[in-house]
Amino acid sequence: MKIRRVPDVVIRRLPLYLRVLDEIDTDLSPIISSQELGERSGVTSGQIRKDLSFFGVFGKQGVGYSTVTLRAELRRILSLHQEIYVGLVGVGNLGQAFIRYGVSQSKKALPNEGLRMVAAFDRDERKIGQQVAGVPIYSVQHLPGIIEKLRISIIILTVPATAAQAMFDRCVESGVKAFLNFAPVKLAIPEGIRVHHADVTLELESLAYYS
Amino acid sequence: MKIRRVPDVVIRRLPLYLRVLDEIDTDLSPIISSQELGERSGVTSGQIRKDLSFFGVFGKQGVGYSTVTLRAELRRILSLHQEIYVGLVGVGNLGQAFIRYGVSQSKKALPNEGLRMVAAFDRDERKIGQQVAGVPIYSVQHLPGIIEKLRISIIILTVPATAAQAMFDRCVESGVKAFLNFAPVKLAIPEGIRVHHADVTLELESLAYYS
DNA sequence: TAGATTGTTAATCGATTAACAATC
DNA sequence: TAGATTGTTAATCGATTAACAATC
Incomplete structure (x- = not known):
């Protein structure tokens, strides 16, 4: 029941707060002030x-926020109170690394906040049918069916630049609304679809300015 | 000779423009308007x-920008007209993937804009002395010396969260001023040091909101 | 010259910060 | 109650957009 659209900058800070709350022993610190949460997450x-x-x-005026409650609320706001199924397209070096990274994260005490990598997709016949860290690799041809069946709602795109738009389009057609794109291309993005870019080359090139 | 500090949002858009100019055949299109550059880079x-x-x-009023000149100017502004040496700390799955990715990029016709990965560092004795895609792996103990000797000015941090601050500090002491950090931690960052964060977990958690 | 497009200024928009009344 | 801290409003700051004079 959102009254007005929440700015993206706000949404992007919520996981930061959640991370701090996850690091806190809620028995030792049942209450946290905005002051302390701010110091620990780098926000005023x-x-x-x-x-x-x-x-x-x-919160409670004069008191602060219940760590347990605030954590639960943040999870709920971000939809992380439920399992969110994540798929990955493009099982190259980078793709494999993220599969292993994601899986190792979720083995921690805290189960990576409800995100679960459940499928990977590739074009290469030799990879199809194999597994990486327990995650099965499917053919991109079967992508729509698998996405629907496994209820995948976030896709990580780690395909070569040339394949990115086509794979993106196919995922959109299959109903995926949220993407993390590592391919160094400007995608044509339809209304209502959210794409976060993680373009390492762009990051390094802008860092060069400060080096 | 910067008159006033340039906002970071501006610096981050420059590589976008540069990418578009790199894709252009400067013989066919010796001139480009801000209009067209805008359409192709997704900016007004x-x-x-x-x-x-x-x-x-x-630019020239009534005409536009010389593609060759603008490209050269953008490279110069970003310091990409010279070789920029990049190092990577933490040769795990993710680290190796980026080394391979970086190297394959620089084999393209366009040599990845002057960025060159020249060294990787790890703590694991078994990795030290080996190479990944031609990039040698050194001990983190020798990090200060190697950074100085190879004139490394950008560091990619792909170490576990627990090691990130210590490795970051060591790099800062060795004179590095620009970092791309993949570790899911809030680093304590001294004045004058630039850190771009690429925190996949945070990205996915905020994407969950839109999924 | 007439038409086009830049460089720049002024207006708008949105996000952050400051401040404080409400209240636990 | 007195002290503390929230929730919220108003002020500030900075970035984007609109608009147009300058000029090629």
Whole structure:
């Protein structure tokens, strides 16, 4: 029941707060102030209170926030209270690394906040049918069916630049609305679809300015 | 000779423009308008003109920009007209993937804009002395010396979260001013040091909101 | 010259910060 | 109650967009 659209900058800070809360022993610290949460996440206390106010009232004046409650609320806001199924397209070096990375993360005490990598896709016949860290590799031809069947709602794109738009389009047609794109291309993105870019080359090139 | 500090959002758009110019055949298109550059990089024409105005005057009124000249100017602004040496700390799955990725990129016709991965560092004795895609792996103990000797000015951090701050500090002491950090931690960053974060977990968690 | 497009200024928009009344 | 801290409003800051004079 959002009253007005929440700015993306706000959404992007929520996982930061959640991470701090996950690191906290809730028995030792049942309550946290916006002040302390701010210091530990690198955000001002006022900003945290402003951010949270987009979603409701979670604190007690004069007291602070219940660590357990705030954590649960943040999870709910981000939809991380339920399992979110993640797929990956393009099982090259980078793709394999992320599969292993994602799986190793979820073996931690804290189960990586409900995100679960359940399928990978590739074009290469030799890879299809194999597994990487327990995640099965399917043919991109079967992508629509598998996405639907496994209820995949986020796709990590680690295909070569030349294949990115086509694979992206196919995922969109299959109903995926959220993407993390590592391919160094500007995708044509339809209304209502969310793409976060993680373009290592662009990052390095802008860093060169500061080096 | 910067008159005023250039906003980071502006710096981050420059590689985007550069990429478009790299894709253009400068013989076929010796001139480009801010209009067309905008369409191809996903930015408004006014914004492009505004961005460029931070650095000087590069176009001709009534005509447009010389593709060759603008490309050269952007490279110079970003320091990509010279070789920029990049190092990587943490040769795990992700680290190896980036080494291979970086190397394959620089084999393209366009030599990845002057960025060159020249060294990797790890703690694991078994990895030290080996190579990944031709890039030698050194001990983190020798990091300061190698960074100085090879003139490394950008570091990619792909170490586990627990090691990130210590490795970061060591690089800073060795004179590195620009970092691309993949470790899921909030680093304590000294004045004058630039860190771009590429935190896949945070990206996925915020994407969950839109899924 | 007439038409086109830049460089730049002014207006708008949106996000952050400051401040404080409400209230636990 | 007195002290603390939230939730929220108003002020500030900075970035984007609109618009147009300058000029090629």
